[in-house]
Amino acid sequence: MLKTLTSVTILICALNGLTAQQEFNIQKRTAIDGYYSEAHDVTTSDGYILEVHRIPFRRFQISENDKENPKPVVFLMHGLQGSSLSYIYLGPRRALAYLLAEAGYDVWMGNARGGLNSRRHVTLDPDEDAEDFFNYSYEDIALNDISDMIDYILKTTGQSQLHYIGHSQGGTVFFVMSYMRPEYNDKIKSAHLLAGVGYMEHFPNRLLNALAFSTDIIYSLAVDQGILEVLGPRNPNNFDEEVYRTNPVLSLLRILIDVIVSIHKQLEILAPASMKQYAHFGQNIRTKSFKRWNYGPLKNLIKYGSLSAPEYDLSKITINTTMHYTVNDDLLDERDVLSMASVIPNAKVRKIARETYNHNDFVLAPDSKELLYDYILEELDKNR
Template sequence: MLGILPLVTILVCGAQALPGNVENALAYGQVADRHFNVEERLLRDGYYSESHTVTTSDGYMLEINRIPFRRHETVDNATKTSKPVVFMLHGLQGSSISYVTLGPGRALAYILADEGYDVWMGNARGVLNSRRHVTLDPNVDVEEFFDITFEDIGMKDLPAIIDYILELTGKSKLHYIGHSQGGTAFLVLNSMLPEYNQKIASANLLAGVGYQENFPNRVLSLLAISTNPIYTYALRQGIIEILGPDWNSFLNDAECNDDNFETCSLLIIKEIMGDLFNTLETLAGASIKQYAHYGQNIRSKSFRRWYYSPITNLIKYGSLNPPEYQISAITVDVTMHYTVNDSLLDEQDVIDMAKVMPNTRTRKVARETYSHTDFVVAPDSKELVYDYIVESLNKYEL
């Protein structure tokens, strides 16, 4: 029994990082063959937009969405001045649409565009809008395509995207905004590839998950002890892409009885996810390995690289255990926004990270009930978070 429950743990953890009311959502079961039409949404909301494809060093083809002008401006009537660039990355199971869900006047991407910023929004590998590869077919080469953790996003997706944006815009630096896993990827990038500290003028991390020494949910912490065994079991069952075709087929065909506790538990997980989001149609897709990496860190109370086995770790890392990410190497001007009502990130862990990072400050959201997901879905986020971000960015000259 304890073997299957940690899968509930890591699924629930990732699920709480999602926007809960994403429009243009897809029908469950078609998730692997469709994508969120972000351009259509932006046009409907009155914004000119562009979609670009960035190919990573290992062949993943990522969609990134751009809002270069204010609302109702076009190429013909927009002010022809150089604008500072802001890049935004979503959380686990989110997508670029996370930053426009609240609509004009409330969504962070729209607010920044109206303030005169050149806004870019990323879609990490594996999500609906970036479910492509130069040689791999995600429907056929499932295990290889979805062999993904947040480290791949930080060390491969972000460098490719940042370099592409800077080259296209002619800028030497950009501003970074990351929610949840988007914050994790930033921490990985700038600790593992510290040269990117010189390419980012500032970063605002919205509940950016890193340290897990004080993970706030004690029950989930206990369950996470068995993360590795349950991850192995999930792979054996073909559960590699969360809400992909194998996941959907397995759960739709499964039957629950006294002899298959694991199958019963997976059916319960599906029900839990449905309860969390009111619908299963809002999910943007992810790899089970991404969830498991967070589960490993919750178990080890650390922020470290993927755990294989002692022998494989020794071969890959030169040590029996994975090395921790050295976030002290991050020199970017960082603001870490957090809330005391966060079930995935503890206040003390945020404070401890800020102590290690030389140019980092913390900022507690001034609403006690503000949650991990509220950073991208709460209507009062403009007053509580976004206005501060705009004010801080306006102080830079890029």
């Protein structure tokens, strides 16, 4: 399903401005910034309905004359608790999505299940059927959301390949999909990963390291309490203080939420996610690995044929991949980036040339254009 904003709507939006609630309406936000946009509904193979956003033209254009030569396609995928807004947040002349549109690319931005405008399912209600709806980790996003969005984009544009850009968990799901669904290696022409999280042998965040030792207990207690969604309507931070004095489980969950919020300084760009996504990362932080979901020895044996969860084998990824990283990242260590790049056959690394650049600066820092985006554009232009 396709939803568009006409030129008249763009003008009305520009005159009226945006309210706080409308900040999450990507089409209205892009209209204010002067860009025509489209919203597409993509239904995954397991029934989740995702809103995908497209910016097909340059600023102040609503069509283009050259329809004979289709534009190269770039697909942008956000990180954990992120959304399409991550890639337009910096505005015209600074945001990566807009810079790509100005450079002549057909820009698509994904939204993972449970997040921005994607808290929908063909049969499940996220509130009434929360235990089933939020029973997903980043692997489910990789094997269903990412692959299905890519297929939809390629079919809609008539292209056989696209370029992929992923921030944080957007890199994680790229690794998982490319390994577990190898046919997608032929559908991605090149990839740029912005602090793409995978290996966790040297995970740098001390507090999350400490919490990770209890990740299975925290997740089990959260499910028992009906806390299945992070920063959603049932977020522990929304409860009265009296609840915390009588419920230590929620107090522990609140600490986790506070850590998450402290990592993401720009609260207005946060979108909901499942508790299981965090639990899956927590399992890997605890075991200093990059593995599939750990069900426990018996269930692992039934599902995987082994007592432990299998590792994701990054050596099977054949895509031309550039891994951008920073030494001031609280969620990804330089040593883990270099280890992943040494395993992926066609990977190279690039360190951001600012020592204070952090994990979220990849999509939030105004100087990302000079430090990162200009380079990405140059590389994409070499391989349009």
